[in-house]
Amino acid sequence: MLKHRVIPCLLLKEGGLVKTTRFSDPVYVGDPINAIRIFNDKEVDELMVLDIEASRSGREPDYGLIEQFAGECFMPLCYGGGIRTVEQAQRLFALGVEKVCIQSAGLADMSLIRRIADRFGSQSVLFSLDVKKGLLGGRAVHRRSGSRTESRPWRSVIDEAVGNGAGEIVLNAVDRDGTMKGMDTELIRQGSQGLPVPLVAVGGVGSLADIRKAVDAGASAVGVGAWFVFYGPHRAVLITYPRYDELVALLET
Amino acid sequence: MxxxxxxxxxxxxxxxxxIIAKAGGTARLIEDPKELEAFDRVILAGVGAFDFGMSCLEDGGWIEPLDRLARGGRVPILGICLGMQLLCRRSDEGVRPGLGWIPADVLRIDVEPGSGLKVPHMGWNTVKVMRPNPIMPTDGEEQRYYFVHSFHAVCDEPSDVIATALHGQPLTAALGRANVMGVQFHPEKSHRFGLALMRRFLEWTC
Structure with a gap:
């Protein structure tokens, strides 16, 4: 039987690895190649690397760096950040990246997802959405880059991406990012309801039990940031990943 | 190798x-089928649609020289993902005939509505190795591999099935006969399990 995937999500900023809290205060956590090598040795299910600066500063992906990442990954690698054209996606695939993750450019024009999916298949293109809780408890799309606010309801944005061929949806709970205080299971429930493609839930994991709760709420995969790079109350940097038998025991029905 | x-x-x-480099071999992408003679094994890799894959083989003039190697029985050939499906006779995904080295048809994966199972079959799955073979260990240790596919090969001869993976029904995870083997999963993305498979492929002599 297929396993639920547990995916380290690494954030890149100016070539270094950082970890944010609620999408702010990036803390430097080390050299990305070193971290990726460790995650490869730990036999992680998959790896996601997102450049949080690229779209904001209008930069293209750092192909040289990404090629080095791909050379270290004997598991699927997903890259996101600054991808605006099919040609950029093609260049990433040729370097050894399996999946590209689209956000800003997709919010501006979903046809980018369609064009990548038509050429390389839906399995190769993910759409990622950041959702934030408002003061009154409602949830709305949060935009990392660009000044335009998003007025469409978050769930219909996801459905539009799927309609355009996105093979997986990455759903980030902004308020949980970096907190390690548990995931927004209600968001995961609403996001996975009737979704025909896998949902990768991200934001808030601080324990194995949190991963199990996300899976029970409908996630096909769980993305983990802070919990895999920080250790202890003072958030010392330590790269970790659960043992395979721990994950098997955790996710058994 | x-x-x-x-x-x-x-x-x-x-x-x-x-992964071939990590397994101790060397690999090179070749553009011209005439170059095949300089190598001692062949990997057919690729992603995309069945007809597109066959038309690429045809347009590049690959079919006749590869056919000779496959039927010659001496050069190990490994198909990966779409490359495995191309070894078969035909596919639900297209109308072109496949290479036809393995008597098998490639069918769309069917899942029960309401089962919660999705197509594509995507992610890590364990496999059951059905018989001794040159590329996958049969020592009983659990092996897991990374899969992404919406179509699966169904062999005429059960003895051509090397391994299966369960996704509602057993799907062919690996198949082969003589010097031709194919794997539906991606050994290059399957950690030490894929690395072990590649090492065996490099050591395999026909």
Whole structure:
């Protein structure tokens, strides 16, 4: 039987690895190649690397760096950040990246997802959405880059991406990012309801039990940031990943 | 060991080249079928649609020279993902005939509505090895591999099935006969399990 995937999500900023809290205060956590090598040795299910600066500063992906990442990954690698054209996606695939993750450019024009999916298949293109809780408890799309606010309801944005061929949806709970205080299971429930493609839930994991709760709420995969790079109350940097038998025991029905 | 990878289309060849290097061999993408003679094994890799894959083989003039190698029985050939499906006779995904080296048809994966199972079959799955074979260990240790596919091969001869993976029903995870083997999963993305498979492929003599 297929396993639920547990995916380290690494954030890149100016070539270094950082970890944010609620999408702010990036803390430097080390050299990305070193971290990726460790995650490869730990036999992680998959790896996601997102450049949080690229779209904001209008930069293209750092192909040289990404090629080095791909050379270290004997598991699927997903890259996101600054991808605006099919040609950029093609260049990433040729370097050894399996999946590209689209956000800003997709919010501006979903046809980018369609064009990548038509050429390389839906399995190769993910759409990622950041959702934030408002003061009154409602949830709305949060935009990392660009000044335009998003007025469409978050769930219909996801459905539009799927309609355009996105093979997986990455759903980030902004308020949980970096907190390690548990995931927004209600968001995961609403996001996975009737979704025909896998949902990768991200934001808030601080324990194995949190991963199990996300899976029970409908996630096909769980993305983990802070919990895999920080250790202890003072958030010392330590790269970790659960043992395979721990994950098997955790996710058994 | 020197592995030729026909550069038939844009695929994730970089990862295949990487894992062969890590397994102790060398691999090169080749553009010209005449170069095949300089290599002692061949990997057919690629992603995309069945007809597109066959038309790439045809347009590049690969079919006749590869056919000779396959039928010659001496040069090990490994198909990966779409490359495995191309070894079969035909596919639900297209109308072109396949290479036909393995008597098998490629069918769309059917899942029970309401089962919660999705197509594509995507992610890590364990496999059951059905018989001794040159590329996958049969020592009973659990092996897991990374899969992404919406179609699966169904063999005429059960003895051609090397391994299966369960996704509602058993799907062919690996198949082969004589010097031709195919795997539906991506060994180049399957950690030490894929690495062990590649090492065995490099050591395999026909």
């Amino acid at each position: 020197h592995v030729a990878i026909p550069a038939i289309q844009c695929g994730n060849f970089a990862s295949v080249v990487n």
